[in-house]
Amino acid sequence: DEFRELIVDQSGDTIVRLKDVATVELGAEEYDTQVRYLGQTAVFIGVFPQPNANIVDVIDGIRSELAAIKAELPAGLDADIGYDASAYVSNAITEVTTTLVETLLIVIAVIYLFLGSMRSALVPVLAIPVSLIGAVFLMQVFGFTLNLLTLLAIVLSVGLVVDDAIVVVENVERHLRDGLSRIDAALLGARELIGPVIAMTITLVAVYAPIGLQGGLTGALFREFALTLAGAVMISGIVALTLSPMMASRMLPDAQHQERGFAGWANRRFDSVRNLYGRLLTRALHARPAVYLVWVVLSVLTVPMYMFSPKELAPTEDQSVIFGIINTAANASTDHKAVFAKASEDVMLNAPHAKLTFQLMFPATVGATLGADGFSGVVVEPWGKRDRTTSQLLPQIQGKLAKIPGLQMFVTVPPALPGGSNFPIEFVITASAPETQLLEVARAVQAKAAQSGLFFFPPIIDLKIDQPQDRLIIDRDKVGALGLNLAQVGADVAAAVGGNFVNRFNMDGRSYKVVPQLQRSDRLTSEQLKRIHLRVPNGEMIPLAAVAHFEHKVVPRSLNRFQQQHAVKLSGISARTLDQALTFLEQTAAEVMPPGFGIDYTGESRQLRTEGNKFVPAFAMAILL
16 A cells, blocks of 8 residues: 555645556566466475485474464464375385385295294294394494385395305204204304305395496485395305304204104105206216207397397386376467367366375466476376276377377386486487478488387477567667767666566564566557657657567577587477487488487486496496406
8 A cells, every 4th residue: 555655746735646647556576487286276386305315204294394384374274295295105114114024024924934943934034134234334324314216225135144054054954864963064054155155145245236326316226225135145145154053053953853743844845856956866866968959049139129128218117196297389379378278177187096186387487488388297196996097098198188188198107217307209310500490300210219109109309490489679879869869778678578676575473575567468569569658858768669679580488508509409208218219210310310410318218218228337347357
């Protein structure tokens, strides 16, 4: 109200106040961003954890803060967590923990069935928690956390850490059946196996350790997995040569007990298996040339089998969410976007197993930077409450979205590995040539990709030369003749249409910007802007058209650069593997690109091309060691 009463002019007794020439209202700073949540208008706050932060701890802190915020919200307002990426992580950790318990039970049952005695089974069974405690200690030393990869390493190590202990127990039992006492059998059995146990332990550590020593994404992801697994195996070797013989000398039944009951039955069955194995081994040793031939053939066949195997960076995971990338026309207004965005949101809301939806429409400047005019998503019910995966829901949702005019929306699922890409396929064509020539090459590749059947939809080209632009050309001679200067003309025009704030005011203890601007209905076209009036030194008002005119042309929405060259990116989703799609794009680009053009990759595609063969040296090193 105080702003409305401000005096802007006075002539005699006539006072012109701001409310007489302008509409003064408390509004938003800008209206180009639109956010909707579950079909309602909303405000979006994105929280991104730092690289070294624990996402589960972050979401726990957000939930506690959100509860305090909700308690202070006025009536009619509510706050909720729209999309929680940590839910997938928490569910996966729960699944891995359940698998760990099941693995322990299965391993214990198998050990008992094969050893035939609970007292004999306790020796390798007790080696499991001791080895795992040692592995967790090593995790603390290395600064690792309990995450999916370290838990997976622990699950795998459950089956590995008992191997050495089982071998020790079997060897001690063999000496017991030969008539030795428990202590003598344990000492002799452990001494006989010092070399084999150390050799097995070093072999396994040599296989896993090179994975953790790699660089790049592969090393960052699997370092904790490899070193945790190698640490558990190393601890199990120590346990097998120290704790297991000591326990065997105290807990193993004597030779007479081993021949009675279930233990005797199991031993007799294994004696039969051992005898059969001995006969087969003798025959194999007598046919060494044939065995060597089979080994050589299988070894050689691994090379073509590897070369022709489909390749991808990581398998697609069902994370119970589907994302949508929205593209609109370059000259689409905010109202135009809102109508068709609402239609796409209805499709998401009515998707099978939909739990909640969210949608963000970006301003044109932000959209040009991100390569998308909006972002949408639908969170579906957890795995156990639906009969279809998110990948199976994609075609149905995409088919309905394709029928909506006024915008393009392509749905995808988040990548299994973290990254900043919108789509798995991000293929870049670079050159020093003009953008128009780059666009021609990209469209040729896009057309062939659409005909190949390898893509769910034609790859999206991020270079769009369709942005209408009106350039204000000021006649300097006329400006000078009227006594004006370019700075004054620019300031008057900017104040009318620029939307910049000129100062701030205080209300209820908070500071707000003051933004002068023409009404939206008066600045929709360049013809309307020509009617903006400028004050000349003699006090008269002249229209902007008297000293300037507009030039109309079409320009790219954004000028993209990659490795300091002009670039255009093709993005999409492969109907087969990522490697097959990229190989097709590479071959097609080589056919249509003129000299001086090159190709590159971003996002998941770049990781596949740079990291895809890094396991080969590690595999070769493991074989050599």
